[in-house]
Amino acid sequence: MLEVRDLHVQFHGVDHEAVRGISFTVENGEILGLVGESGSGKTVTAMVISALLGADRAAIRGRIVLDGVDLLSAAGSTIHQVQGKDICVVFQEPMSAMDPVMRIGPQVEECLRLHTKLNKAERRARALQALRDAELQDAEAIYEKYPHELSGGMLQRVMIAAAIISRPKLLLADEPTTALDVTVQAQILALLKRLNEERGMSILFISHNLNVVRKLCRRVAVMEKGRIVETADTEAVFYHPQADYTKRLIAAIPTRRKLHDG
Amino acid sequence: MRYAAKKLAMMLLTMVIVSFLAFLAFQIIPGDPTARLLGADATTESVAALRAELGLDRPFFARYGAWMQGALRGDFGRSYSYAMPVSELLAGKIGITALLTAVSFLLIVLVSLPTGVLLCARERPGLDRAANAVNQIIMAVPPFFTGILMTLVFGLMLRWFVPGSFVSPSEDFWRSTAYLFFPALAIALPRIAMTVKMLRASVRGELDKDYVRTAYSRGNSRWQALYRHVLRNAVVPTVAFLAMAAADLVAGSVVIEQVFSVPGLGRLLLTSIANRDYPVVQAIVVILALWVVLVNGGADLLNQRLDPRLRLS
Ligand SMILES: Nc1ncnc2c1ncn2[C@@H]1O[C@H](COP(=O)(O)OP(=O)(O)OP(=O)(O)O)[C@@H](O)[C@H]1O
Ligand SMILES: [Mg+2]
Numbered sequence: 001m002l003e004v005r006d007l008h009v010q011f012h013g014v015d016h017e018a019v020r021g022i023s024f025t026v027e028n029g030e031i032l033g034l035v036g037e038s039g040s041g042k043t044v045t046a047m048v049i050s051a052l053l054g055a056d057r058a059a060i061r062g063r064i065v066l067d068g069v070d071l072l073s074a075a076g077s078t079i080h081q082v083q084g085k086d087i088c089v090v091f092q093e094p095m096s097a098m099d100p101v102m103r104i105g106p107q108v109e110e111c112l113r114l115h116t117k118l119n120k121a122e123r124r125a126r127a128l129q130a131l132r133d134a135e136l137q138d139a140e141a142i143y144e145k146y147p148h149e150l151s152g153g154m155l156q157r158v159m160i161a162a163a164i165i166s167r168p169k170l171l172l173a174d175e176p177t178t179a180l181d182v183t184v185q186a187q188i189l190a191l192l193k194r195l196n197e198e199r200g201m202s203i204l205f206i207s208h209n210l211n212v213v214r215k216l217c218r219r220v221a222v223m224e225k226g227r228i229v230e231t232a233d234t235e236a237v238f239y240h241p242q243a244d245y246t247k248r249l250i251a252a253i254p255t256r257r258k259l260h261d262g
Numbered sequence: 263m264r265y266a267a268k269k270l271a272m273m274l275l276t277m278v279i280v281s282f283l284a285f286l287a288f289q290i291i292p293g294d295p296t297a298r299l300l301g302a303d304a305t306t307e308s309v310a311a312l313r314a315e316l317g318l319d320r321p322f323f324a325r326y327g328a329w330m331q332g333a334l335r336g337d338f339g340r341s342y343s344y345a346m347p348v349s350e351l352l353a354g355k356i357g358i359t360a361l362l363t364a365v366s367f368l369l370i371v372l373v374s375l376p377t378g379v380l381l382c383a384r385e386r387p388g389l390d391r392a393a394n395a396v397n398q399i400i401m402a403v404p405p406f407f408t409g410i411l412m413t414l415v416f417g418l419m420l421r422w423f424v425p426g427s428f429v430s431p432s433e434d435f436w437r438s439t440a441y442l443f444f445p446a447l448a449i450a451l452p453r454i455a456m457t458v459k460m461l462r463a464s465v466r467g468e469l470d471k472d473y474v475r476t477a478y479s480r481g482n483s484r485w486q487a488l489y490r491h492v493l494r495n496a497v498v499p500t501v502a503f504l505a506m507a508a509a510d511l512v513a514g515s516v517v518i519e520q521v522f523s524v525p526g527l528g529r530l531l532l533t534s535i536a537n538r539d540y541p542v543v544q545a546i547v548v549i550l551a552l553w554v555v556l557v558n559g560g561a562d563l564l565n566q567r568l569d570p571r572l573r574l575s
Binding site (some may be wrong): 163 | 385471472473475476477478479480481482483486492495496498568569570571
């Protein structure tokens with residue numbers, strides 16, 4: 001469904017590439033994990049796929065094909081049609097990712113306002129449904145609130161509601177749980193898994209934590225310094241890592257025992 | 263509610279302090295109103311008699327107390343040099359200066375908000391530099407000079423208006439407003455430049471924030487992201503700035519009323535200071551202070567409407 005071929009990204013004024021020719025695919029209804037340590041190029045990859053990083057800031061080569069359409073060579077108007085309709089993004093920091101002076105409701109509805117002809121009442125009904133789908137109680141009250149009145153976990157659910165409201169083909173989740181505490185983290189992961197199973201929505205799930213990826217993804221791509229060093233079944237990667245880098249990544253996972261030992 | 267009460271108390275306190283300081287200032291600065299009224303060759307007796315009549319022989323605090331009591335009822339005493347109550351004297355002038363300030367403020371808002379945002383609508387370094395240069399120049403030219411230039415060009419050469427032909431707004435509101443356009447523009451120009459600069463910096467800062475990236479990710483164009491999300495966020499710091507501008511527009515009008523021969527509060531203030539007409543000066547100072555206090559209070563309220571995080575419980 002999404003096919004990334006030989007993608008290169010080099011920021012203007014930087015003498016090396018942030019992404020050095022990566023290729024991977026996300027199948028229909030699949031959650032693909034993308035792991036790698038800080039600075040390996042995961043966010044840059046997601047930004048290019050969602051067209052948030054463009055030619056004005058970096059030189060970009062390769063192909064990004066969504067259902068037969070190459071997004072890198074598509075016109076600007078086509079891109080705006082894909083953003084928020086076929087591809088939606090959930091970011092790491094829900095608080096800063098939301099407009100602080102706009103109520104939750106209009107923010108959740110925004111994709112519908114931009115991509116459908118639904119009227120206000122219809123949009124509101126869909127927004128309330130999306131908030132409930134994201135497992136938020138009391139959707140009516142939340143609809144009227146401002147971001148600073150909600151907790152981080154609730155805000156991330158709101159962001160997920162805003163991202164799934166237009167039923168996108170692909171959800172890009174860039175470390176969506178890193179900013180949250182552990183119990184909330186598990187709930188958000190379960191929510192993403194449920195949405196994927198119930199709706200067949202494909203997800204590219206980005207994380208620096210192989211353990212988190214393991215709970216969610218059947219397949220994982222391991223990224224190191226702008227390259228993908230290994231793409232395989234998550235369990236296989238976990239128990240039989242091929243690349244040295246992956247081995248180090250696994251060794252770096254804080255297990256309970258290690259934590260207890262100090 | 264408690265916040266509002268506190269705010270109101272602060273406003274009142276400000277007013278009291280300002281009026282007291284103004285009163286004190288006229289106590290201290292040299293020059294006696296009786297000398298102006300009676301001339302240089304007045305006898306000591308006639309001076310003493312006039313001082314008693316005006317109440318100038320009473321102790322400072324007694325006079326301030328009496329003035330305060332009157333002011334609370336809207337009675338600012340009688341003018342020394344014009345034979346009429348101060349309130350009557352001011353009534354005709356306030357409208358003129360208020361109109362001048364209003365036209366000027368409207369110009370600032372109507373020109374600088376769209377300009378500031380439009381300049382950010384696209385990344386254009388060349389346009390940016392040009393706008394910056396123009397801004398710097400406009401900011402540097404003082405309104406009295408712009409005023410003289412406008413009188414020369416639009417008044418004497420192009421004859422778009424006749425300098426000195428001001429009619430009071432109570433006689434012909436629209437003619438009055440039309441005459442005030444150029445003086446209003448003269449005071450507004452440097453403040454427009456400052457507001458544009460301020461707003462542009464503010465919009466720039468907002469454009470880098472994460473919520474703008476979110477807006478793009480949903481399919482907003484740059485323009486849509488600007489007016490749906492960025493503008494409201496960027497305007498909040500600008501509102502406080504505009505309030506300051508509105509407050510000091512009145513100070514600007516003092517000068518510009520001279521240049522364009524507009525018989526407003528500013529001209530009255532200058533002549534009254536020269537005449538040591540304390541009741542008039544005192545009243546004008548209090549009115550200006552009230553204006554500043556009200557404008558700032560209004561800006562606070564507006565910002566709380568714009569930014570929910572400022573709404574304190
Ligand atoms: N705007 C930019 N200009 C120049 N270089 C950038 C820019 N953004 C990112 N980079 C560089 O690109 C590389 C990849 O960054 P990226 O943010 O994709 O890492 P990441 O894998 O998402 O890391 P993290 O786990 O910390 O989020 C880094 O070396 C970074 O310095
Ligand atoms: Mg990242």
